[in-house]
Amino acid sequence: MPSSGVKIICVTSRIRLLAADIDGTILNPQFEISPADLAAIRRAHEDGIEAILVTGRRHRFALAIAEQLGFDLWIISSNGAITRSLSGETFHRDMLPARTAQQLCSLMREFRGSTVLTFDTDDKGAIVLEHMDELNGSIRRWLEKNIQYIDFVVPLEDSLSRDPVQAMFCGKISRMKQARQVLAASPLEQEITVLRTEYPVRDLSIVDVLNLGCSKGHALKRWADYRGIHREEVMAIGDNFNDIEMLDFAGMPFIMGNAAEELRNRGWSVTLRNDENGVAAAIEQVTGTTTCLGAR
Numbered sequence: 545m546p547s548s549g550v551k552i553i554c555v556t557s558r559i560r561l562l563a564a565d566i567d568g569t570i571l572n573p574q575f576e577i578s579p580a581d582l583a584a585i586r587r588a589h590e591d592g593i594e595a596i597l598v599t600g601r602r603h604r605f606a607l608a609i610a611e612q613l614g615f616d617l618w619i620i621s622s623n624g625a626i627t628r629s630l631s632g633e634t635f636h637r638d639m640l641p642a643r644t645a646q647q648l649c650s651l652m653r654e655f656r657g658s659t660v661l662t663f664d665t666d667d668k669g670a671i672v673l674e675h676m677d678e679l680n681g682s683i684r685r686w687l688e689k690n691i692q693y694i695d696f697v698v699p700l701e702d703s704l705s706r707d708p709v710q711a712m713f714c715g716k717i718s719r720m721k722q723a724r725q726v727l728a729a730s731p732l733e734q735e736i737t738v739l740r741t742e743y744p745v746r747d748l749s750i751v752d753v754l755n756l757g758c759s760k761g762h763a764l765k766r767w768a769d770y771r772g773i774h775r776e777e778v779m780a781i782g783d784n785f786n787d788i789e790m791l792d793f794a795g796m797p798f799i800m801g802n803a804a805e806e807l808r809n810r811g812w813s814v815t816l817r818n819d820e821n822g823v824a825a826a827i828e829q830v831t832g833t834t835t836c837l838g839a840r
Contacts, residue, residue: 559796559830560777562588563620563764564823566599566609568743568783569800572818577612584824588831589615596620596767598760600741600752600786602709603628604666605690623739623752623786624763625709626664636766637664638758639707644735648711648753649701651730655723660687660712661703669695672703682748683714713751717742720749727753739786742804752786761789768793781826783807783818798826 562585564570570585572578589595596618599606603621610619610630618635620627627635645661652659657678663670670693676684687694697703713723720740727738737758741750760782768778780787780794783803791797791812799807801817808814815829816822 558777559593559779560773561768561771561779562593562595562827563598563778563780563790563794564595565760565782565784565787565790566597566601566606568802568818569781570597570609570818570823577609578821578824580821581823582612584821584827585613586615588827589613589617591831593831594771594773596764598624598764598780598782598787598790600739600750602662602670603664604670604693618767620760620763620767622662622709623754624758624760624789625754627763627767635770636763638755638763639664640710640736640753640755640758642704642707644732644755645704645708645711646701647732648736649699649704651732652713652723652726655713655715655719655726656700658713658715658719658723659700660714661700662709662712663703663706664709666693668693669703671695672697672700672708674698674700679714682743682746683750709754711753713753715749716747717744717749720751723751727751741784741786744804759789760787761791761793764790765793779826779830781815781823796830 570577585595597606597610598620600623601621603619603626606619606621610617616630618629625638661672671690672695676687713720727733735756737754737756739752775793776795778794779796780790781798782791783800785804797812798815799812800822801814815826
């Protein structure tokens with residue numbers, strides 16, 4: 545008998561598309577793909593299930609993870625703004641208009657030291673900021689890993705001669721909550737999508753500002769429609785707030801055992817943590833003919 549609070553969901557339909565987040569999902573706390581998770585994803589691929597990575601990372605920064613899977617696939621990057629193959633073929637781009645980005649920089653002037661712009665290029669200038677003085681350790685380390693792509697521009701608006709992929713505001717959770725409140729109170733909210741990713745253990749929050757209607761969920765639906773795959777045939781696995789739209793779209797949504805607590809009241813199945821091969825556990829539950837899933 546299931547323990548109290550466990551909901552049993554019986555899955556009988558076969559999935560055709562597996563959409564998986566990277567950080568906090570495929571990657572364990574050591575930022576590696578566990579052998580069990582890797583084997584499960586490869587088995588799904590061998591069984592004819594298409595896999596697609598859906599991440600907040602830039603395409604270039606996601607490639608190293610995608611290449612470890614060992615087969616050709618597509619990547620939805622920058623929270624839905626770019627859909628591109630492992631080999632570099634572009635399916636869709638959804639840029640933030642430069643005019644909107646300029647208004648955003650003006651609106652968020654008090655957060656100027658926490659602002660990062662990203663552009664769809666693979667050379668210097670893919671990441672633009674004024675300085676790193678106010679960015680905390682985790683974001684600073686990410687920037688140091690991407691130093692070859694960074695350009696420092698003062699004022700930031702001078703970089704906006706073209707449409708950026710997105711704007712990012714990075715900092716402590718309490719500080720980024722203030723940033724979201726400013727955005728929510730602005731008329732500019734009608735022209736943008738605001739997504740957040742939070743890591744409480746690191747006291748880190750990333751607020752992504754994208755073009756209106758741009759999200760992981762919108763991009764995943766667009767791809768599924770193109771591939772002729774119904775949402776009931778889509779399985780999605782995520783762990784954070786920027787995964788919500790993707791999980792809402794998927795017919796078989798899973799959140800990781802390490803997912804943000806606020807996501808647990810949405811009726812989605814909960815798999816094991818990312819340090820317990822949670823991706824493999826979720827895949828194994830739905831790749832059989834009829835499987836009963838326990839949602840905690």
